[in-house]
Amino acid sequence: MTVEAGYRVVIGLETHVQLNTASKMFCRTSAAYASAPPNTLVCPVCLGMPGVLPVINAAAVDFTIMTGLALHSEIPPHAKFDRKNYAYPDLMKWYQISQYDLPLCVGGWLEIAANGETRRIRITRVHLEEDTAKLTHVVGDDGQPASLIDVNRSGVPLMEIVTEPDITNAEEAMAYGLKLRNILRWLGVSTANMQDGALRIDANVSVWPIGAEVGNTKVEVKNMNSFRALGQALDYEIERQIGLLERGERLEQETRGWDESDARTVSQRTKEYAHDYRYFPEPDLPPLEITRERVQRLTKRMPELPDAVRQRLVEELGVASADADELIEDRDLAAYTLDVIERHAGPAAEVVTWVLQDVRRLLNARELKSADIPISAASMAELLALRAKGDLSSTMAGTVLEEMFATRKPLEEIVAARGRQISDSDALAEIAREVMAANPQAVADYHAGKDRAVQFLMGQVMRRTRGQANPGKVTELLRAELSRDRGA
Amino acid sequence: MTDDLFRLTVAEAGDALAAGDISSVDLTRSVLDRIDAVDARTGAYLLVTADAALAQAEAADDRRAGGDAGPLLGIPLAIKDVLCTDGVATTCASRILEGFVPPFDATVVARLKDAGAVLVGKTNMDEFAMGSSNENSGYHPVRNPWDLSKVPGGSSGGSAAAVAADECLAALGSDTGGSVRQPAALCGCVGLKPTYGRVSRYGLVAFASSLDQVGPLTKSVHDAAVLLAATAGHDPRDATSLPEPVPNFAAELDGNVEGLRVGVAPEYFGEGIDAGVASAVEDAIGALEANGTEIRAITLPHTEYALPVYYVIAPSEASANLARYNGVKYGLSDPQAVDVDEMMATVRAQGFGAEVKRRIMLGTFALSSGYYDAYYLRAQKVRTLIKQDFDTAFESVDVIAAPTSPTTAFDLGGRTADPLAMYRADVLTLPASLAGLPAISVPCGFVDGLPVGLQLIAPPLHEARLLRVADAYERLRPETPALRQAVEA
Numbered sequence: 001m002t003v004e005a006g007y008r009v010v011i012g013l014e015t016h017v018q019l020n021t022a023s024k025m026f027c028r029t030s031a032a033y034a035s036a037p038p039n040t041l042v043c044p045v046c047l048g049m050p051g052v053l054p055v056i057n058a059a060a061v062d063f064t065i066m067t068g069l070a071l072h073s074e075i076p077p078h079a080k081f082d083r084k085n086y087a088y089p090d091l092m093k094w095y096q097i098s099q100y101d102l103p104l105c106v107g108g109w110l111e112i113a114a115n116g117e118t119r120r121i122r123i124t125r126v127h128l129e130e131d132t133a134k135l136t137h138v139v140g141d142d143g144q145p146a147s148l149i150d151v152n153r154s155g156v157p158l159m160e161i162v163t164e165p166d167i168t169n170a171e172e173a174m175a176y177g178l179k180l181r182n183i184l185r186w187l188g189v190s191t192a193n194m195q196d197g198a199l200r201i202d203a204n205v206s207v208w209p210i211g212a213e214v215g216n217t218k219v220e221v222k223n224m225n226s227f228r229a230l231g232q233a234l235d236y237e238i239e240r241q242i243g244l245l246e247r248g249e250r251l252e253q254e255t256r257g258w259d260e261s262d263a264r265t266v267s268q269r270t271k272e273y274a275h276d277y278r279y280f281p282e283p284d285l286p287p288l289e290i291t292r293e294r295v296q297r298l299t300k301r302m303p304e305l306p307d308a309v310r311q312r313l314v315e316e317l318g319v320a321s322a323d324a325d326e327l328i329e330d331r332d333l334a335a336y337t338l339d340v341i342e343r344h345a346g347p348a349a350e351v352v353t354w355v356l357q358d359v360r361r362l363l364n365a366r367e368l369k370s371a372d373i374p375i376s377a378a379s380m381a382e383l384l385a386l387r388a389k390g391d392l393s394s395t396m397a398g399t400v401l402e403e404m405f406a407t408r409k410p411l412e413e414i415v416a417a418r419g420r421q422i423s424d425s426d427a428l429a430e431i432a433r434e435v436m437a438a439n440p441q442a443v444a445d446y447h448a449g450k451d452r453a454v455q456f457l458m459g460q461v462m463r464r465t466r467g468q469a470n471p472g473k474v475t476e477l478l479r480a481e482l483s484r485d486r487g488a
Numbered sequence: 489m490t491d492d493l494f495r496l497t498v499a500e501a502g503d504a505l506a507a508g509d510i511s512s513v514d515l516t517r518s519v520l521d522r523i524d525a526v527d528a529r530t531g532a533y534l535l536v537t538a539d540a541a542l543a544q545a546e547a548a549d550d551r552r553a554g555g556d557a558g559p560l561l562g563i564p565l566a567i568k569d570v571l572c573t574d575g576v577a578t579t580c581a582s583r584i585l586e587g588f589v590p591p592f593d594a595t596v597v598a599r600l601k602d603a604g605a606v607l608v609g610k611t612n613m614d615e616f617a618m619g620s621s622n623e624n625s626g627y628h629p630v631r632n633p634w635d636l637s638k639v640p641g642g643s644s645g646g647s648a649a650a651v652a653a654d655e656c657l658a659a660l661g662s663d664t665g666g667s668v669r670q671p672a673a674l675c676g677c678v679g680l681k682p683t684y685g686r687v688s689r690y691g692l693v694a695f696a697s698s699l700d701q702v703g704p705l706t707k708s709v710h711d712a713a714v715l716l717a718a719t720a721g722h723d724p725r726d727a728t729s730l731p732e733p734v735p736n737f738a739a740e741l742d743g744n745v746e747g748l749r750v751g752v753a754p755e756y757f758g759e760g761i762d763a764g765v766a767s768a769v770e771d772a773i774g775a776l777e778a779n780g781t782e783i784r785a786i787t788l789p790h791t792e793y794a795l796p797v798y799y800v801i802a803p804s805e806a807s808a809n810l811a812r813y814n815g816v817k818y819g820l821s822d823p824q825a826v827d828v829d830e831m832m833a834t835v836r837a838q839g840f841g842a843e844v845k846r847r848i849m850l851g852t853f854a855l856s857s858g859y860y861d862a863y864y865l866r867a868q869k870v871r872t873l874i875k876q877d878f879d880t881a882f883e884s885v886d887v888i889a890a891p892t893s894p895t896t897a898f899d900l901g902g903r904t905a906d907p908l909a910m911y912r913a914d915v916l917t918l919p920a921s922l923a924g925l926p927a928i929s930v931p932c933g934f935v936d937g938l939p940v941g942l943q944l945i946a947p948p949l950h951e952a953r954l955l956r957v958a959d960a961y962e963r964l965r966p967e968t969p970a971l972r973q974a975v976e977a
Contacts, residue, residue, distance in 0.1 A: 044590070044591060044592050047817065048812045048817070049572075049590065049591075049592075049817075049818070050572065050578070050580070050585065050588065050590070050693040050694075050812070050813075050818075051571070051572040051578075051590070051594060051690070051691040051692055051693045051694065052690070052691075053689060053690050053725060053726050053727065053728075054727065055724065055725060055726075055727050056727065083808050085807075085808055085811065085855070087811065087814070087832070089814070089816050089828050089832070092812065092817070093808075093811065093812045094808075094811030094812050094814060095808045095811055147828065149816070276856055276857045278807075278808075278852065278855035278856060278857070278860075279855075279860075280804060280805075280808070280855055280860070280864060283696075283697035283698035283728075283805055284694075284697050284727060284728065285727050285728075286727060286728060
């Protein structure tokens with residue numbers, strides 16, 4: 001949508017990311033709760049029982065620092081955890097261990113492309129906290145409303161990434177979210193799936209008339225569980241606020257939830273009910289000292305990030321930029337492609353075409369993930385080499401690839417069984433002559449001007465050679481033999 | 489050696505068990521009989537686990553028959569009800585935790601079990617360890633075995649009374665601002681608060697996390713050394729526990745304090761200190777001096793701020809620590825409530841006692857937006873100053889000697905109407921707590937038939953030195969005329 005002229009829109013995003021560590025943030029219980037029956041992945045610590053104490057999950061700290069490094073944040077040497085106090089039944093201790101004034105990562109930026117331009121969205125901070133239990137509201141057996149608690153999610157490591165209010169419309173917000181999700185996946189720190197809550201984006205939206213004093217009425221919008229919902233909710237909210245201002249009404253500072261079915265935002269909490277979280281340093285955890293050695297070690301562990309890979313594909317390897325864009329959407333596919341490119345003597349673009357078309361089609365058909373391509377990069381490179389040498393035609397190479405997916409047999413075995421392409425002119429000419437002799441009608445048709453007859457004869461040659469004949473050569477030879485036949 | 493086994497110290501009983509003179513079952517029966525005889529008068533226990541104790545005693549005897557040994561093998565001990573015990577109700581003397589049975593042992597409890605100790609029961613206390621008289625128990629008060637009209641001190645009043653009245657051979661308590669040392673002083677037993685971090689807090693129900701420490705209450709300094717060695721040491725479940733190795737404290741007690749420098753600060757002998765108490769403590773210091781220690785005057789100028797600092801920091805932490813008791817998961821609940829908000833409100837209104845509510849409100853206020861800097865942050869800064877006082881003092885002395893409590897045991901009901909008067913009972917124990925230092929209270933005589941405690945304070949992790957001085961004093965302490973405990977009457 002186009003923002004009505006005369007208004008300034010400012011959006012800041014707060015993104016919660018569940019980290020895919022093996023165990024929870026402060027105990028050894030498994031964090032892989034997604035498919036576990038309710039309340040089976042719990043222990044005294046994540047249940048918040050009396051007397052229990054938290055112990056920091058070092059992997060979660062590492063993942064957060066890696067995210068900060070990817071977002072160009074500063075990693076201060078001193079960080080700490082704090083208690084954020086609020087009373088809600090999904091919060092086992094009635095306080096959440098979070099980070100208040102000394103987060104793990106400070107500052108940074110993420111470059112996005114939206115509305116045809118490239119912009120840097122500034123990052124305020126990245127900090128680490130724990131997720132809450134999950135409440136489900138149901139109607140009980142007695143017909144009364146009831147709430148069910150699943151504590152499996154309680155204590156799952158949760159990273160929060162906060163932006164400066166640098167975003168001005170829904171498209172930019174979506175571009176930011178998509179780019180961030182991709183980086184998180186490349187880093188391997190989160191599944192970053194929005195639909196199962198591993199990635200949750202909340203937005204603070206402020207609108208005010210240009211020329212008026214800078215608006216300070218922030219409306220927080222929550223509950224968007226897809227990128228589509230994020231875009232719709234922001235469009236709706238911007239329009240709603242402008243509508244209110246147009247009618248001369250005042251905006252209220254509040255929290256609103258996106259209602260997917262009604263396609264609108266609904267007020268959940270107004271300022272009068274704003275929490276005083278009474279933050280104070282978590283006395284159960286010593287302050288975090290982040291050594292420079294640790295940061296260096298994590299820097300070395302960082303994979304090449306999508307932007308860098310894209311740049312390399314386009315600028316050094318001559319891959320079309322649309323193809324590069326497609327590839328970096330999928331970390332595993334991109335890594336595979338780069339691996340094949342490195343082993344392939346021919347142009348990188350050739351590899352990219354094969355991967356984006358044939359490999360991806362076969363993956364989709366078999367519902368395989370890109371991480372589970374059944375053909376090693378070495379075999380793939382070998383296949384492309386056979387194709388380049390003319391030992392396999394494109395069609396044959398495609399068939400071999402398909403068979404490798406289906407049978408997982410080694411390339412050599414399949415090629416040996418199927419045979420290589422026949423490009424030998426004498427052998428093919430001999431077969432062409434035999435086919436012509438066996439099909440006088442087709443030859444006559446050709447001479448009568450029906451060019452299509454060549455196709456028929458060609459098909460017969462391919463049949464005799466079980467598809468191994470080099471099609472270009474066969475066409476060439478057939479035409480030569482046919483004109484000689486006419487001359488005879 | 490059959491009737492009065494309950495009177496033995498841990499060391500004496502250990503020798504008798506090792507020599508095969510008695511069995512742990514004999515010893516445990518004797519203690520259980522003693523509890524039957526006197527606990528109605530002291531109120532020291534909230535729960536006696538007689539059957540489990542006898543089973544543990546049998547197991548200990550079997551272990552010994554199998555060649556096992558150890559200073560705590562088969563020794564009957566009591567556990568303050570603030571420590572989680574697997575399968576055994578743990579209430580913190582609060583109605584809000586009524587019916588709560590932890591599915592795990594506190595690390596210290598697990599370590600005692602591993603050492604073969606027999607756990608006789610859970611001792612009474614001030615609710616959530618908040619109090620100095622044990623009158624804040626949500627169940628019943630504890631009476632001082634020396635005078636049943638007096639308080640035993642708190643919050644580990646049940647553990648202190650149980651040790652003093654021989655209802656166990658030794659006990660564990662917890663000390664946040666003096667909750668082991670002050671009742672030990674008032675009941676005439678030894679009470680040790682280790683360095684913050686020396687003993688794991690895992691399974692210790694939190695009152696004020698930056699101050700809480702588990703410590704032993706015993707009949708002798710030697711026994712305190714044995715219990716400390718058994719419970720101390722790094723615990724991967726407690727991020728604040730210290731990695732330092734744990735020496736064999738008891739083996740180092742040789743009575744030699746020659747050349748040790750003992751600091752005496754005027755701030756611990758000023759206004760509000762009972763003259764009889766001061767005089768008993770001065771005598772004790774004199775005895776140390778006569779035996780080769782050097783007495784040095786020191787000053788701890790920020791001592792007077794310890795009380796206000798403590799009553800900002802401890803309630804602040806408590807306000808968060810006690811938030812989880814809302815009736816949703818365990819303990820008291822309200823099935824009649826119309827919704828979850830009402831249930832949580834009702835449970836907290838009914839389940840917490842007045843002192844606990846007062847401290848939750850104090851802490852909530854101190855942490856509130858707009859007040860945090862003036863209260864919590866300021867208190868943390870002054871806490872640092874108090875710590876620096878001690879750092880400076882320990883540049884010139886090895887230990888500091890002082891009274892443990894300003895007075896002897898006071899009347900039951902005597903201070904309940906005046907919270908501030910009650911808070912002042914801890915004025916001499918709070919500074920070492922705020923500084924995280926190890927400190928011990930050792931009996932040093934009587935005033936009007938009531939025990940007095942000598943408090944010794946050492947630098948961080950110097951429990952060995954602390955125990956050495958306390959043990960040396962215990963050896964040279966003049967024999968007092970045998971006083972008869974009221975509980976015996």
